[in-house]
Amino acid sequence: MCNYLFVYGTLLEGEGNHGLLHHARPIAKQAKTKGKLYDTKQGYPMLDIDSEHVVYGEVYEVTDQLMWKALDELEGYIHEGHKDNEYDKVVQTVETDQGEFEAVVYVARDRSLLQEFIPGGNWRVWKEDLLEGMLYFAYGSCMDNDRFIKHGVDQHFQDCLGRAVFKGYTLRYNHVIHDGGRADMVEEGGVVEGKLYRVPPEAITYLYGREGVDNNGYRPAIISVEHEGKMVDHVLTFFVLNKEKEVAPPDHYSTEIIRGATGVLSEEYVQKLIEQVHALKNSDVVNN
Structure with missing residues (x-):
C-alpha cells in the first residue's frame, strides 16, 4: 500500500482537520499534482481528475492504519467502487522540490459537489479575503522601494513590520529570463529572511x-513566518512556478535585493546574499 498522502484542503497545516495528521511525517509543504480544484461551498474543496491543470498542497507519510481509517471516514470513503463514496482514492504522481512521489489522493466521486472552479488550484489562497488586504512576505527585489516609487505604488508599502524568517527553505535564482535569474524559495532546508509588510x-x-x-511567472501561496520570536500565519508570498537550473541574477536585480535587505535583515544573511551572487557569477563564467 502507498504510504504517502497528498492533501489540498482542510487537512493542510493550519486548517480545521489537520489534527488528524498529527502523527504523520511531513514530507513536503510545497507540492502539486494534476487535477482541477473546486469549491464545494460547504467549507472544503474537491479535486477532480484532470491532466491539464494542477492542484497545490502538501505531502505526508502515513503508516498508521487507524489514521487511514480516520481519513477515510472524514472523506466519506467506504471502500473502492462503493456507490455512496463521496470521494474515491487514487494514487498519482506528486511533484515537490525534493522530487516526485506516488501518493494517495482523495478525488471527487460525487460530482454534484463540484460547485465553483478554483483558478490557480490553491485552496488556502482561494480562502483568503485578499480584498481586505493582508500580511506579505517579500524576500527578493520587492524588499526594495525604488521600483515601488517608479511604479507609483510606494504608498501601499509603507507599513513594514520588519524582518521575518521562513524556515526550511533556501533562496535560489531559478526563475530564468533573458538577462539572468530571479529569486525563489526552494524547500530544501535552510532559512530565508525577508521583510514582512501589512499591505492593502x-x-x-x-x-x-x-x-x-x-x-506563468510566480504563483501566490499562504505561509507562516517567524516575526519577533512568534509565528505569524496567513502571510502572502510568491514562489516560482516553473523552476529551472539556478543562474546568476543581473546586477540591477541583485542591487535591489541587497539594498532592500540592508538595515532590516541580519548582517549575516545580507553577507550570505552577497556571497551567493558572487559565487553564481563565477560559476557562470566557468561554465561559459
Whole structure:
C-alpha cells in the first residue's frame, strides 16, 4: 500500500482537520499534482481528475492504519467502487522540490459537489479575503522601494513590520529570463529572511501583476513566518512556478535585493546574499 498522502484542503497545516495528521511525517509543504480544484461551498474543496491543470498542497507519510481509517471516514470513503463514496482514492504522481512521489489522493466521486472552479488550484489562497488586504512576505527585489516609487505604488508599502524568517527553505535564482535569474524559495532546508509588510488590496493587485501570476511567472501561496520570536500565519508570498537550473541574477536585480535587505535583515544573511551572487557569477563564467 502507498504510504504517502497528498492533501489540498482542510487537512493542510493550519486548517480545521489537520489534527488528524498529527502523527504523520511531513514530507513536503510545497507540492502539486494534476487535477482541477473546486469549491464545494460547504467549507472544503474537491479535486477532480484532470491532466491539464494542477492542484497545490502538501505531502505526508502515513503508516498508521487507524489514521487511514480516520481519513477515510472524514472523506466519506467506504471502500473502492462503493456507490455512496463521496470521494474515491487514487494514487498519482506528486511533484515537490525534493522530487516526485506516488501518493494517495482523495478525488471527487460525487460530482454534484463540484460547485465553483478554483483558478490557480490553491485552496488556502482561494480562502483568503485578499480584498481586505493582508500580511506579505517579500524576500527578493520587492524588499526594495525604488521600483515601488517608479511604479507609483510606494504608498501601499509603507507599513513594514520588519524582518521575518521562513524556515526550511533556501533562496535560489531559478526563475530564468533573458538577462539572468530571479529569486525563489526552494524547500530544501535552510532559512530565508525577508521583510514582512501589512499591505492593502491595491498592493496585492500590483504584486500579482509584477510577479506575473497570470503569465506563468510566480504563483501566490499562504505561509507562516517567524516575526519577533512568534509565528505569524496567513502571510502572502510568491514562489516560482516553473523552476529551472539556478543562474546568476543581473546586477540591477541583485542591487535591489541587497539594498532592500540592508538595515532590516541580519548582517549575516545580507553577507550570505552577497556571497551567493558572487559565487553564481563565477560559476557562470566557468561554465561559459
